[in-house]
Amino acid sequence: MxxxxxxxxxxxxxxxxxxxxxxxxxxxxxxxxxxxxxxxxxxxxxxxxxxxxxxxxxxxxxxxxxxxxxxxxxxxxxxxxxxxxxxxxxxxxxxxxxxxxxxxxxxxxxxxxxxxxxxxxxxxxxxxxxxxxxxxxxxxxxxxxxxxxxxxxxxxxxxxxxxxxxxxxxxxxxxxxxxxPTVREPDGLAQSSRNEYLDPDEREQATVLYEAVTAAEEAIEGGEQAAEAVVGAMENALAAAPDADVQYAELVDAHTLQPVDHLAPGQEVLAAVAVFFGDTRLIDNTFVQVPASPS
The missing domain is CATH 3.40.50.620 (HUPs)
Structure with a gap:
């Protein structure tokens, strides 16, 4: 090389x-x-x-x-x-x-x-x-x-x-x-060079980022079409970490990166979060295809 x-x-x-x-x-x-x-x-x-x-x-x-x-x-x-x-x-x-x-x-x-x-x-x-x-x-x-x-x-x-x-x-x-696609640790935390900044307690709590985007994915794939409800699912998951300082939890169109209010069948969206643990900022996200309308 x-x-x-x-x-x-x-x-x-x-x-x-x-x-x-x-x-x-x-x-x-x-x-x-x-x-x-x-x-x-x-x-x-x-x-x-x-x-x-x-x-x-x-x-x-x-x-x-x-x-x-x-x-x-x-x-x-x-x-x-x-x-x-x-x-x-x-x-x-x-x-x-x-x-x-x-x-x-x-x-x-x-x-x-x-x-x-x-x-x-x-x-x-x-x-x-x-x-x-x-x-x-x-x-x-x-x-x-x-x-x-x-x-x-x-x-x-x-x-x-x-x-x-x-x-x-x-x-x-x-x-x-x-x-x-994102490479994850066994507990779901997205691999990042900044993970080494976390102390053991923060590292344990940091799995809430993955839990948050997973909650969004499950809500959307389960038929939820109200963006507010999907964001609420992410926020509820993040609230389980007492030391998490949430910067944002958002749902946007995957191509325009503009916020959405109502999810359209077949639309691709991006559910994303950013959280601080002390001075360490971590992000996570998932691209989700909104289910097509039932035939």
Whole structure:
């Protein structure tokens, strides 16, 4: 496995692989890889001849007071993990490489951003100002650096997944955006690098996120069509954790990410929650197909 640190070298490497007739897949990550990330890597290995995993803790998607400085970093461990999976390339650029004018005293950058409208109005976008602008900008940069035919993302970050699908379509990227279902611990908690922040009691309580989205799924599949009742089922589940500070529990259309009041037969919706345990913010969600009307 080749470790590449610069954009120029990554682009040259991708060009050479393409010239050799290979199809390219990219798995963008923040690093501190866990089994959820590895599921993305395995899907990429199925989808293309050549797989690049990027490890870059992107500062522009972290807001003031968030955990950019303390976010888990383990490039050495990530490198060994990826080598064992026969990944072709690890792209691990510096902040200066990805944002080359960030320290320019005369005209500090970045000055160019990739914005997404409407799809970032609710869920995490309503609570993390400019988060998705940072995500769409860095993913665009990674697409240009790594030149993939396929890019693989986790559906645990459901709003991000929908936004990046639309990004690729609207900006005419010739890239297939592939989503992989959430990988969970045996008790249902979605795997996340931030889980390591939890103390034992918080970790035990954190299963309420999965219980909440499961309650929403069961209500919808059981025929409930009132969004208020589905959200209420999620809120009731979250209330079982005494230390949970609920940021949101919402039900939105899975394609527009706009709130729904009444569920239409055949509609796909997204039930999503975000909860703080102390300073640790966790999310979970589920995509649900509303049952068709009885024939």
């Amino acid at each position: 080749e470790l590449i640190r610069t954009v120029d070298a990554m682009q040259a490497h991708a060009d050479a692989a393409r010239a050799d007739g290979q199809t390219l897949a990219l798995v963008p990550t923040l690093g501190a890889l866990h089994d959820g990330h590895l599921a993305l890597v395995r899907r990429a290995l199925e989808a293309a001849d050549h797989v690049t995993v990027s490890v870059f803790v992107n500062p522009t998607q972290f807001g003031p007071g968030e955990d950019y400085d303390t976010y888990p970093r383990d490039l050495g461990g990530d490198r060994e993990t990826l080598r064992a999976l026969d990944v072709d390339t690890l792209f691990a650029p510096s902040v200066e490489e990805m944002y080359p004018y960030s320290d320019d005293e005369a005209l500090p950058g970045p000055l160019a951003w990739v914005d997404m409208v409407r799809l970032d109005e609710h869920l995490c976008g309503a609570h993390r100002e400019d988060h998705f602008r940072g995500v769409t900008t860095v993913v665009t940069k990674l697409f240009h650096a790594c030149k993939p035919d396929v890019a693989v993302f986790g559906k645990k970050d459901a709003q991000q997944y929908v936004i990046l699908q639309r990004l690729a379509e609207d900006l005419l990227f010739d890239i297939d955006i592939v989503g992989v």
